Amino acid sequence: MTLNLCVLTPNRIVWDSKVKEIILSTNSGQIGILPNHAPIATAVDIGILRIRLNDQWLTMALMGGFARIGNNEITVLVNDAEKGSDIEPQEAQQTLEIAEANLRKAEGKRQIIEANLALRRARTRVEAINVTS
Amino acid sequence: MSCSTLPQWLSSKPSITQGFLFSFQNPFRLLPCISPPNGPFQSSLLVRCKLRELRQRIDSIKNTQKITEAMKLIAAAKVRRAQEAVINGRPFSNTLVEVLHSINEQLQDDGLSVPLTEVRAVKRVALVVITGDRGLCGSFNAGILKMAETRIAELTDLGLDCTVISVGKKGNSYFRRRSRAPVVSVDRFVEGGGRFPTAKEAQVIADDVFSLFVSEEVDKVELLYTKFVSFVESKTVIQTLLPLSMKGEVFDQNGNCVDAMEDELFRLTTKEGKLSVERDKVQLEKVEFSPFLEFEQDPAQILDALMPLYLNSQILRALQESLASELAARMSAMSNATDNAVELKKTLSLAYNRERQAKITGEILEIVAGADALSEQP
Numbered sequence: 001m002t003l004n005l006c007v008l009t010p011n012r013i014v015w016d017s018k019v020k021e022i023i024l025s026t027n028s029g030q031i032g033i034l035p036n037h038a039p040i041a042t043a044v045d046i047g048i049l050r051i052r053l054n055d056q057w058l059t060m061a062l063m064g065g066f067a068r069i070g071n072n073e074i075t076v077l078v079n080d081a082e083k084g085s086d087i088e089p090q091e092a093q094q095t096l097e098i099a100e101a102n103l104r105k106a107e108g109k110r111q112i113i114e115a116n117l118a119l120r121r122a123r124t125r126v127e128a129i130n131v132t133s
Numbered sequence: 134m135s136c137s138t139l140p141q142w143l144s145s146k147p148s149i150t151q152g153f154l155f156s157f158q159n160p161f162r163l164l165p166c167i168s169p170p171n172g173p174f175q176s177s178l179l180v181r182c183k184l185r186e187l188r189q190r191i192d193s194i195k196n197t198q199k200i201t202e203a204m205k206l207i208a209a210a211k212v213r214r215a216q217e218a219v220i221n222g223r224p225f226s227n228t229l230v231e232v233l234h235s236i237n238e239q240l241q242d243d244g245l246s247v248p249l250t251e252v253r254a255v256k257r258v259a260l261v262v263i264t265g266d267r268g269l270c271g272s273f274n275a276g277i278l279k280m281a282e283t284r285i286a287e288l289t290d291l292g293l294d295c296t297v298i299s300v301g302k303k304g305n306s307y308f309r310r311r312s313r314a315p316v317v318s319v320d321r322f323v324e325g326g327g328r329f330p331t332a333k334e335a336q337v338i339a340d341d342v343f344s345l346f347v348s349e350e351v352d353k354v355e356l357l358y359t360k361f362v363s364f365v366e367s368k369t370v371i372q373t374l375l376p377l378s379m380k381g382e383v384f385d386q387n388g389n390c391v392d393a394m395e396d397e398l399f400r401l402t403t404k405e406g407k408l409s410v411e412r413d414k415v416q417l418e419k420v421e422f423s424p425f426l427e428f429e430q431d432p433a434q435i436l437d438a439l440m441p442l443y444l445n446s447q448i449l450r451a452l453q454e455s456l457a458s459e460l461a462a463r464m465s466a467m468s469n470a471t472d473n474a475v476e477l478k479k480t481l482s483l484a485y486n487r488e489r490q491a492k493i494t495g496e497i498l499e500i501v502a503g504a505d506a507l508s509e510q511p
Contacts, residue, residue: 078442079332
Protein backbone atom coordinates (compact mmCIF):
# COMPACT_ATOMS: atom_id res chain seq x y z
CA MET A 1 0.00 0.00 0.00
CA THR A 2 1.24 3.46 -0.78
CA LEU A 3 0.52 6.61 1.06
CA ASN A 4 -0.52 9.75 -0.75
CA LEU A 5 0.33 13.10 0.73
CA CYS A 6 -1.37 16.31 -0.29
CA VAL A 7 -0.22 19.60 1.22
CA LEU A 8 -2.52 22.49 0.36
CA THR A 9 -2.10 26.19 1.03
CA PRO A 10 -4.53 28.92 0.03
CA ASN A 11 -2.27 29.79 -2.91
CA ARG A 12 -1.29 26.51 -4.38
CA ILE A 13 -0.74 22.84 -3.98
CA VAL A 14 2.67 22.48 -2.38
CA TRP A 15 2.90 18.74 -2.49
CA ASP A 16 0.76 16.07 -4.09
CA SER A 17 2.45 12.73 -4.56
CA LYS A 18 3.23 9.39 -3.02
CA VAL A 19 5.39 9.15 0.09
CA LYS A 20 6.63 6.31 2.25
CA GLU A 21 6.23 7.90 5.63
CA ILE A 22 5.72 11.27 7.24
CA ILE A 23 6.30 12.77 10.64
CA LEU A 24 3.84 15.49 11.43
CA SER A 25 4.00 17.93 14.33
CA THR A 26 0.53 18.13 15.76
CA ASN A 27 -0.73 20.11 18.69
CA SER A 28 -0.23 17.10 20.92
CA GLY A 29 3.26 16.25 19.77
CA GLN A 30 4.83 14.64 16.76
CA ILE A 31 3.16 11.66 15.15
CA GLY A 32 4.56 9.35 12.55
CA ILE A 33 2.25 8.17 9.81
CA LEU A 34 2.80 4.97 7.86
CA PRO A 35 0.52 3.37 5.28
CA ASN A 36 -2.79 2.03 6.59
CA HIS A 37 -2.99 4.48 9.40
CA ALA A 38 -6.30 4.72 11.24
CA PRO A 39 -8.45 7.62 10.05
CA ILE A 40 -7.82 10.63 12.23
CA ALA A 41 -8.28 14.35 12.18
CA THR A 42 -5.70 16.50 13.87
CA ALA A 43 -4.70 20.07 14.33
CA VAL A 44 -1.25 20.83 12.93
CA ASP A 45 0.95 23.09 14.93
CA ILE A 46 3.43 25.59 13.60
CA GLY A 47 6.26 23.17 13.11
CA ILE A 48 8.14 20.98 10.69
CA LEU A 49 6.85 18.16 8.56
CA ARG A 50 9.30 15.43 7.64
CA ILE A 51 8.64 13.39 4.56
CA ARG A 52 10.37 10.14 3.62
CA LEU A 53 10.68 9.29 -0.05
CA ASN A 54 12.37 5.91 -0.26
CA ASP A 55 15.51 6.62 1.76
CA GLN A 56 15.51 10.33 1.50
CA TRP A 57 14.11 12.65 4.12
CA LEU A 58 12.65 16.00 3.18
CA THR A 59 11.64 18.78 5.50
CA MET A 60 8.89 21.30 5.19
CA ALA A 61 7.99 24.20 7.45
CA LEU A 62 4.26 24.27 8.15
CA MET A 63 2.58 27.39 9.51
CA GLY A 64 -0.25 25.81 11.42
CA GLY A 65 -3.39 24.21 10.19
CA PHE A 66 -5.17 20.96 10.01
CA ALA A 67 -4.60 17.42 8.74
CA ARG A 68 -6.90 14.60 7.87
CA ILE A 69 -5.71 11.06 7.46
CA GLY A 70 -7.67 8.14 6.12
CA ASN A 71 -7.79 5.65 3.25
CA ASN A 72 -4.05 6.14 2.85
CA GLU A 73 -4.74 9.73 1.91
CA ILE A 74 -3.21 12.51 3.95
CA THR A 75 -4.59 15.97 3.40
CA VAL A 76 -2.74 18.75 5.13
CA LEU A 77 -4.35 22.17 5.09
CA VAL A 78 -1.99 24.91 6.20
CA ASN A 79 -1.75 28.65 5.92
CA ASP A 80 1.68 28.46 4.46
CA ALA A 81 4.19 25.75 3.72
CA GLU A 82 7.76 26.05 2.59
CA LYS A 83 10.17 23.32 1.64
CA GLY A 84 13.29 23.39 3.74
CA SER A 85 15.44 23.55 0.61
CA ASP A 86 13.59 26.66 -0.60
CA ILE A 87 14.25 28.73 2.49
CA GLU A 88 17.10 31.20 2.43
CA PRO A 89 19.15 30.39 5.59
CA GLN A 90 20.43 33.92 6.19
CA GLU A 91 17.08 35.51 5.65
CA ALA A 92 15.40 33.02 8.00
CA GLN A 93 18.03 33.63 10.66
CA GLN A 94 17.56 37.37 10.39
CA THR A 95 13.80 37.05 10.64
CA LEU A 96 14.25 34.96 13.76
CA GLU A 97 16.46 37.59 15.36
CA ILE A 98 13.98 40.33 14.53
CA ALA A 99 11.13 38.26 15.95
CA GLU A 100 13.06 37.65 19.16
CA ALA A 101 13.77 41.34 19.53
CA ASN A 102 10.13 42.17 18.88
CA LEU A 103 8.97 39.81 21.60
CA ARG A 104 11.27 41.43 24.11
CA LYS A 105 9.87 44.83 23.20
CA ALA A 106 6.24 43.71 23.11
CA GLU A 107 3.85 45.32 25.55
CA GLY A 108 0.27 44.46 26.21
CA LYS A 109 -1.68 41.33 25.58
CA ARG A 110 -2.17 41.88 21.91
CA GLN A 111 1.41 42.64 20.98
CA ILE A 112 2.60 39.63 22.90
CA ILE A 113 0.19 37.35 21.05
CA GLU A 114 1.42 38.71 17.73
CA ALA A 115 5.10 38.57 18.63
CA ASN A 116 4.82 35.03 19.92
CA LEU A 117 3.23 33.83 16.73
CA ALA A 118 5.88 35.52 14.61
CA LEU A 119 8.64 34.05 16.72
CA ARG A 120 7.30 30.53 16.42
CA ARG A 121 7.02 30.88 12.66
CA ALA A 122 10.54 32.18 12.37
CA ARG A 123 11.89 29.43 14.60
CA THR A 124 10.21 26.74 12.54
CA ARG A 125 11.74 28.04 9.37
CA VAL A 126 15.21 27.97 10.86
CA GLU A 127 14.58 24.47 12.17
CA ALA A 128 13.47 23.28 8.75
CA ILE A 129 16.83 24.31 7.29
CA ASN A 130 18.90 22.83 10.07
CA VAL A 131 17.25 19.43 9.82
CA THR A 132 18.05 19.07 6.15
CA SER A 133 21.64 20.10 6.46
CA MET B 134 -8.56 81.88 -38.71
CA SER B 135 -6.01 82.50 -41.41
CA CYS B 136 -8.75 82.54 -43.99
CA SER B 137 -10.46 85.54 -42.46
CA THR B 138 -7.36 87.46 -41.43
CA LEU B 139 -5.19 87.07 -44.49
CA PRO B 140 -7.06 89.44 -46.78
CA GLN B 141 -6.71 92.13 -44.14
CA TRP B 142 -3.00 91.58 -43.92
CA LEU B 143 -2.77 91.70 -47.65
CA SER B 144 -4.26 95.16 -47.78
CA SER B 145 -2.48 96.63 -44.77
CA LYS B 146 0.92 95.05 -45.03
CA PRO B 147 1.85 93.78 -48.43
CA SER B 148 5.32 92.74 -47.37
CA ILE B 149 3.90 90.06 -45.20
CA THR B 150 3.44 87.78 -48.17
CA GLN B 151 7.15 87.47 -48.64
CA GLY B 152 7.45 84.90 -45.94
CA PHE B 153 4.81 82.76 -47.51
CA LEU B 154 6.03 82.92 -51.03
CA PHE B 155 9.68 82.22 -50.60
CA SER B 156 9.41 78.68 -51.63
CA PHE B 157 7.62 79.46 -54.87
CA GLN B 158 9.08 81.14 -57.89
CA ASN B 159 8.98 84.49 -56.23
CA PRO B 160 7.86 87.37 -58.42
CA PHE B 161 8.80 89.81 -55.65
CA ARG B 162 12.36 88.73 -55.21
CA LEU B 163 13.72 91.77 -57.05
CA LEU B 164 11.76 94.19 -54.94
CA PRO B 165 13.59 95.77 -52.04
CA CYS B 166 12.86 94.40 -48.71
CA ILE B 167 10.71 96.96 -46.97
CA SER B 168 10.23 95.51 -43.56
CA PRO B 169 12.92 94.01 -41.31
CA PRO B 170 13.72 90.47 -42.44
CA ASN B 171 12.36 88.78 -39.38
CA GLY B 172 9.07 90.67 -39.49
CA PRO B 173 7.24 88.53 -42.04
CA PHE B 174 8.79 85.44 -40.60
CA GLN B 175 7.30 86.17 -37.22
CA SER B 176 3.84 86.76 -38.56
CA SER B 177 3.90 83.59 -40.58
CA LEU B 178 4.92 81.86 -37.37
CA LEU B 179 1.76 83.22 -35.83
CA VAL B 180 -0.30 81.33 -38.37
CA ARG B 181 1.78 78.22 -38.15
CA CYS B 182 1.59 78.35 -34.39
CA LYS B 183 -2.05 77.50 -34.48
CA LEU B 184 -1.32 74.65 -36.84
CA ARG B 185 1.61 73.49 -34.80
CA GLU B 186 -0.41 73.68 -31.64
CA LEU B 187 -3.01 71.47 -33.21
CA ARG B 188 -0.38 69.06 -34.42
CA GLN B 189 1.13 68.94 -30.95
CA ARG B 190 -2.22 68.24 -29.40
CA ILE B 191 -2.90 65.50 -31.90
CA ASP B 192 0.47 63.96 -31.18
CA SER B 193 -0.02 64.11 -27.45
CA ILE B 194 -3.47 62.57 -27.76
CA LYS B 195 -1.98 59.84 -29.91
CA ASN B 196 0.49 59.11 -27.12
CA THR B 197 -2.20 59.15 -24.47
CA GLN B 198 -4.26 56.79 -26.55
CA LYS B 199 -1.35 54.41 -26.84
CA ILE B 200 -0.88 54.48 -23.08
CA THR B 201 -4.52 53.94 -22.25
CA GLU B 202 -4.76 51.19 -24.82
CA ALA B 203 -1.75 49.46 -23.30
CA MET B 204 -3.12 49.86 -19.79
CA LYS B 205 -6.35 48.33 -20.90
CA LEU B 206 -4.60 45.32 -22.37
CA ILE B 207 -2.43 44.93 -19.29
CA ALA B 208 -5.48 45.02 -17.06
CA ALA B 209 -7.14 42.40 -19.25
CA ALA B 210 -4.11 40.13 -19.01
CA LYS B 211 -3.93 40.63 -15.27
CA VAL B 212 -7.59 39.73 -14.83
CA ARG B 213 -6.70 36.43 -16.39
CA ARG B 214 -3.95 35.93 -13.86
CA ALA B 215 -6.20 36.97 -11.02
CA GLN B 216 -8.53 34.28 -12.25
CA GLU B 217 -5.73 31.73 -12.15
CA ALA B 218 -4.97 32.69 -8.58
CA VAL B 219 -8.57 31.99 -7.67
CA ILE B 220 -8.38 28.61 -9.37
CA ASN B 221 -5.13 27.73 -7.61
CA GLY B 222 -6.73 28.42 -4.28
CA ARG B 223 -9.72 26.31 -5.07
CA PRO B 224 -8.50 22.86 -3.93
CA PHE B 225 -7.68 24.37 -0.59
CA SER B 226 -10.96 26.15 -0.03
CA ASN B 227 -12.99 23.20 -1.29
CA THR B 228 -11.28 20.77 1.04
CA LEU B 229 -11.54 23.22 3.87
CA VAL B 230 -15.26 23.74 3.46
CA GLU B 231 -15.80 20.03 3.17
CA VAL B 232 -13.74 19.24 6.28
CA LEU B 233 -15.39 22.00 8.26
CA HIS B 234 -18.75 20.70 7.24
CA SER B 235 -18.08 17.10 8.19
CA ILE B 236 -16.52 18.06 11.50
CA ASN B 237 -19.41 20.31 12.32
CA GLU B 238 -21.80 17.49 11.68
CA GLN B 239 -19.91 15.27 14.05
CA LEU B 240 -19.70 17.94 16.69
CA GLN B 241 -23.19 19.28 16.33
CA ASP B 242 -24.35 18.43 19.81
CA ASP B 243 -21.31 19.31 21.85
CA GLY B 244 -21.49 22.78 23.23
CA LEU B 245 -18.05 23.89 22.21
CA SER B 246 -16.60 27.30 22.68
CA VAL B 247 -14.02 28.43 20.19
CA PRO B 248 -12.54 31.90 20.66
CA LEU B 249 -13.20 32.96 17.09
CA THR B 250 -16.87 32.07 17.21
CA GLU B 251 -17.57 33.74 20.50
CA VAL B 252 -20.42 36.21 20.23
CA ARG B 253 -20.03 39.13 22.59
CA ALA B 254 -21.96 42.31 23.15
CA VAL B 255 -20.58 44.64 20.51
CA LYS B 256 -18.87 47.76 21.77
CA ARG B 257 -16.20 48.30 19.19
CA VAL B 258 -16.10 47.23 15.58
CA ALA B 259 -13.09 46.82 13.33
CA LEU B 260 -13.57 47.53 9.64
CA VAL B 261 -11.18 45.98 7.17
CA VAL B 262 -11.36 48.23 4.12
CA ILE B 263 -9.84 46.79 0.98
CA THR B 264 -8.90 49.30 -1.70
CA GLY B 265 -6.57 49.22 -4.67
CA ASP B 266 -2.96 50.28 -4.88
CA ARG B 267 -3.33 52.39 -7.96
CA GLY B 268 -5.68 54.89 -9.46
CA LEU B 269 -6.96 55.22 -13.01
CA CYS B 270 -9.66 52.71 -12.44
CA GLY B 271 -12.82 54.75 -12.50
CA SER B 272 -14.80 54.97 -9.31
CA PHE B 273 -13.43 51.76 -7.85
CA ASN B 274 -11.53 53.27 -4.92
CA ALA B 275 -13.99 56.09 -4.39
CA GLY B 276 -16.83 53.58 -4.22
CA ILE B 277 -15.32 51.46 -1.50
CA LEU B 278 -14.19 54.47 0.53
CA LYS B 279 -17.63 56.03 0.31
CA MET B 280 -19.07 52.79 1.54
CA ALA B 281 -16.61 52.78 4.45
CA GLU B 282 -17.62 56.34 5.34
CA THR B 283 -21.28 55.40 5.33
CA ARG B 284 -20.61 52.40 7.52
CA ILE B 285 -18.52 54.43 9.95
CA ALA B 286 -21.30 57.02 10.21
CA GLU B 287 -23.85 54.25 10.76
CA LEU B 288 -21.83 52.67 13.53
CA THR B 289 -21.18 56.01 15.20
CA ASP B 290 -24.90 56.73 15.14
CA LEU B 291 -25.45 53.46 16.94
CA GLY B 292 -23.03 54.62 19.60
CA LEU B 293 -20.36 52.12 18.65
CA ASP B 294 -16.72 52.76 18.43
CA CYS B 295 -14.91 51.74 15.30
CA THR B 296 -11.40 51.25 14.10
CA VAL B 297 -10.16 50.78 10.57
CA ILE B 298 -7.67 48.39 9.09
CA SER B 299 -6.86 49.86 5.75
CA VAL B 300 -5.58 47.65 2.97
CA GLY B 301 -4.19 49.16 -0.22
CA LYS B 302 -2.29 52.36 -0.97
CA LYS B 303 -5.30 54.39 -2.03
CA GLY B 304 -7.18 53.64 1.16
CA ASN B 305 -4.07 54.30 3.21
CA SER B 306 -3.53 57.76 1.80
CA TYR B 307 -7.23 58.50 2.19
CA PHE B 308 -7.32 57.54 5.85
CA ARG B 309 -4.06 59.35 6.55
CA ARG B 310 -5.47 62.58 5.16
CA ARG B 311 -8.94 62.11 6.52
CA SER B 312 -9.98 64.82 8.96
CA ARG B 313 -13.72 64.49 8.76
CA ALA B 314 -15.83 63.81 11.84
CA PRO B 315 -16.33 61.23 13.30
CA VAL B 316 -12.66 60.69 13.87
CA VAL B 317 -11.70 57.07 13.44
CA SER B 318 -8.52 55.48 14.56
CA VAL B 319 -6.66 53.45 12.02
CA ASP B 320 -5.30 50.32 13.51
CA ARG B 321 -3.00 49.34 10.73
CA PHE B 322 -2.08 50.23 7.19
CA VAL B 323 -1.42 47.28 4.96
CA GLU B 324 0.00 47.68 1.51
CA GLY B 325 -0.58 45.13 -1.17
CA GLY B 326 2.63 46.08 -2.93
CA GLY B 327 0.90 45.89 -6.30
CA ARG B 328 1.34 42.18 -6.56
CA PHE B 329 -1.20 39.45 -6.64
CA PRO B 330 -2.54 38.76 -3.20
CA THR B 331 -0.97 35.75 -1.58
CA ALA B 332 -1.56 33.93 1.66
CA LYS B 333 1.20 36.05 3.20
CA GLU B 334 -0.70 39.29 2.73
CA ALA B 335 -3.89 37.65 3.92
CA GLN B 336 -1.95 36.34 6.89
CA VAL B 337 -0.86 39.81 7.93
CA ILE B 338 -4.44 40.99 7.95
CA ALA B 339 -5.69 37.80 9.55
CA ASP B 340 -3.11 38.05 12.35
CA ASP B 341 -4.09 41.60 13.05
CA VAL B 342 -7.78 40.84 13.05
CA PHE B 343 -7.21 37.73 15.11
CA SER B 344 -5.28 39.49 17.86
CA LEU B 345 -7.74 42.40 17.91
CA PHE B 346 -10.61 40.01 18.37
CA VAL B 347 -9.03 37.57 20.79
CA SER B 348 -7.67 40.30 23.05
CA GLU B 349 -11.24 41.64 23.13
CA GLU B 350 -10.23 45.02 21.79
CA VAL B 351 -12.98 44.66 19.23
CA ASP B 352 -16.08 42.51 19.35
CA LYS B 353 -16.88 42.33 15.69
CA VAL B 354 -14.84 42.51 12.52
CA GLU B 355 -16.33 43.48 9.21
CA LEU B 356 -14.77 43.16 5.83
CA LEU B 357 -15.53 45.84 3.23
CA TYR B 358 -14.53 44.96 -0.28
CA THR B 359 -15.62 45.01 -3.88
CA LYS B 360 -17.12 41.84 -5.15
CA PHE B 361 -16.42 40.95 -8.73
CA VAL B 362 -19.66 40.45 -10.61
CA SER B 363 -18.68 40.99 -14.20
CA PHE B 364 -16.42 43.20 -16.23
CA VAL B 365 -18.85 46.06 -16.16
CA GLU B 366 -20.32 45.47 -12.77
CA SER B 367 -18.86 45.11 -9.34
CA LYS B 368 -20.53 45.42 -6.02
CA THR B 369 -19.20 46.79 -2.76
CA VAL B 370 -20.14 44.49 0.07
CA ILE B 371 -19.88 44.39 3.83
CA GLN B 372 -19.25 40.97 5.24
CA THR B 373 -18.99 39.96 8.86
CA LEU B 374 -15.68 38.24 9.33
CA LEU B 375 -15.65 37.67 13.06
CA PRO B 376 -17.19 36.14 15.08
CA LEU B 377 -17.22 33.24 12.68
CA SER B 378 -20.30 31.13 12.65
CA MET B 379 -19.75 27.50 13.56
CA LYS B 380 -21.28 26.30 10.36
CA GLY B 381 -18.53 27.98 8.44
CA GLU B 382 -20.94 30.39 6.85
CA VAL B 383 -20.42 34.07 6.43
CA PHE B 384 -23.11 36.59 7.14
CA ASP B 385 -23.58 40.15 6.08
CA GLN B 386 -24.35 42.83 8.61
CA ASN B 387 -28.05 41.96 8.63
CA GLY B 388 -27.44 38.32 9.36
CA ASN B 389 -28.16 37.07 5.86
CA CYS B 390 -25.90 34.38 4.61
CA VAL B 391 -23.60 35.64 1.90
CA ASP B 392 -21.59 32.51 1.64
CA ALA B 393 -21.77 31.08 -1.82
CA MET B 394 -22.86 27.49 -1.70
CA GLU B 395 -22.48 27.48 -5.40
CA ASP B 396 -18.97 28.52 -5.98
CA GLU B 397 -18.73 30.93 -8.82
CA LEU B 398 -15.98 30.91 -11.32
CA PHE B 399 -15.44 33.73 -13.75
CA ARG B 400 -13.66 33.14 -16.96
CA LEU B 401 -12.35 35.46 -19.57
CA THR B 402 -13.01 34.38 -23.11
CA THR B 403 -12.73 35.87 -26.52
CA LYS B 404 -16.00 36.09 -28.32
CA GLU B 405 -15.96 37.40 -31.88
CA GLY B 406 -12.63 39.05 -31.23
CA LYS B 407 -13.85 40.84 -28.15
CA LEU B 408 -13.10 40.05 -24.58
CA SER B 409 -16.04 38.82 -22.66
CA VAL B 410 -16.57 37.21 -19.36
CA GLU B 411 -18.25 33.96 -18.54
CA ARG B 412 -19.23 33.10 -15.09
CA ASP B 413 -19.69 29.47 -14.37
CA LYS B 414 -21.38 28.13 -11.35
CA VAL B 415 -19.49 25.27 -9.88
CA GLN B 416 -21.50 23.11 -7.60
CA LEU B 417 -19.40 22.14 -4.66
CA GLU B 418 -18.94 18.45 -4.68
CA LYS B 419 -19.34 16.79 -1.38
CA VAL B 420 -16.94 13.91 -1.28
CA GLU B 421 -17.92 11.42 1.32
CA PHE B 422 -14.92 10.94 3.44
CA SER B 423 -14.60 8.28 6.07
CA PRO B 424 -17.37 9.12 8.51
CA PHE B 425 -15.57 7.63 11.47
CA LEU B 426 -12.91 10.17 11.95
CA GLU B 427 -11.04 9.96 15.17
CA PHE B 428 -9.92 13.18 16.72
CA GLU B 429 -6.35 13.27 17.73
CA GLN B 430 -6.98 16.20 20.00
CA ASP B 431 -9.89 17.75 21.71
CA PRO B 432 -12.46 18.75 19.07
CA ALA B 433 -12.27 22.30 20.35
CA GLN B 434 -8.58 22.39 19.57
CA ILE B 435 -9.18 21.10 16.08
CA LEU B 436 -11.77 23.74 15.42
CA ASP B 437 -9.32 26.22 16.86
CA ALA B 438 -6.84 25.17 14.22
CA LEU B 439 -9.39 25.21 11.43
CA MET B 440 -11.00 28.55 12.14
CA PRO B 441 -7.88 30.64 11.49
CA LEU B 442 -7.45 28.80 8.21
CA TYR B 443 -10.98 29.64 7.31
CA LEU B 444 -10.47 33.24 8.34
CA ASN B 445 -7.37 33.43 6.23
CA SER B 446 -8.97 31.96 3.17
CA GLN B 447 -11.92 34.34 3.53
CA ILE B 448 -9.59 37.31 3.61
CA LEU B 449 -7.57 35.99 0.71
CA ARG B 450 -10.69 35.51 -1.29
CA ALA B 451 -11.82 39.06 -0.54
CA LEU B 452 -8.41 40.35 -1.65
CA GLN B 453 -8.60 38.39 -4.86
CA GLU B 454 -12.13 39.53 -5.62
CA SER B 455 -11.15 43.08 -4.91
CA LEU B 456 -8.16 42.87 -7.23
CA ALA B 457 -10.26 41.35 -9.98
CA SER B 458 -12.80 44.17 -9.63
CA GLU B 459 -10.06 46.76 -9.64
CA LEU B 460 -8.60 45.36 -12.83
CA ALA B 461 -12.00 45.13 -14.44
CA ALA B 462 -12.74 48.72 -13.43
CA ARG B 463 -9.42 49.83 -14.86
CA MET B 464 -10.09 47.95 -18.04
CA SER B 465 -13.39 49.68 -18.64
CA ALA B 466 -12.03 53.07 -17.57
CA MET B 467 -9.10 52.73 -19.95
CA SER B 468 -11.35 51.48 -22.69
CA ASN B 469 -13.46 54.61 -22.30
CA ALA B 470 -10.36 56.77 -22.27
CA THR B 471 -9.16 55.16 -25.48
CA ASP B 472 -12.52 55.75 -27.12
CA ASN B 473 -12.45 59.38 -26.04
CA ALA B 474 -8.93 59.79 -27.34
CA VAL B 475 -9.92 58.39 -30.72
CA GLU B 476 -12.88 60.74 -30.85
CA LEU B 477 -10.79 63.74 -29.88
CA LYS B 478 -8.11 62.85 -32.36
CA LYS B 479 -10.68 62.70 -35.10
CA THR B 480 -12.10 66.13 -34.24
CA LEU B 481 -8.67 67.69 -33.98
CA SER B 482 -7.47 66.16 -37.24
CA LEU B 483 -10.49 67.63 -38.93
CA ALA B 484 -9.74 71.05 -37.48
CA TYR B 485 -6.09 70.68 -38.43
CA ASN B 486 -6.86 69.76 -42.02
CA ARG B 487 -9.33 72.59 -42.33
CA GLU B 488 -6.74 75.01 -41.05
CA ARG B 489 -4.09 73.72 -43.39
CA GLN B 490 -6.42 73.93 -46.37
CA ALA B 491 -7.39 77.47 -45.41
CA LYS B 492 -3.73 78.41 -45.35
CA ILE B 493 -3.10 76.94 -48.78
CA THR B 494 -6.14 78.71 -50.15
CA GLY B 495 -4.85 81.94 -48.69
CA GLU B 496 -1.47 81.45 -50.33
CA ILE B 497 -2.99 80.80 -53.73
CA LEU B 498 -5.10 83.94 -53.35
CA GLU B 499 -1.96 85.92 -52.66
CA ILE B 500 -0.17 84.57 -55.71
CA VAL B 501 -3.09 85.32 -57.93
CA ALA B 502 -3.46 88.78 -56.47
CA GLY B 503 0.26 89.38 -56.86
CA ALA B 504 0.24 88.21 -60.48
CA ASP B 505 -2.73 90.40 -61.21
CA ALA B 506 -0.99 93.38 -59.71
CA LEU B 507 2.12 92.74 -61.84
CA SER B 508 0.18 92.36 -65.07
CA GLU B 509 -1.68 95.63 -64.45
CA GLN B 510 1.53 97.58 -63.88
CA PRO B 511 2.68 98.23 -67.43
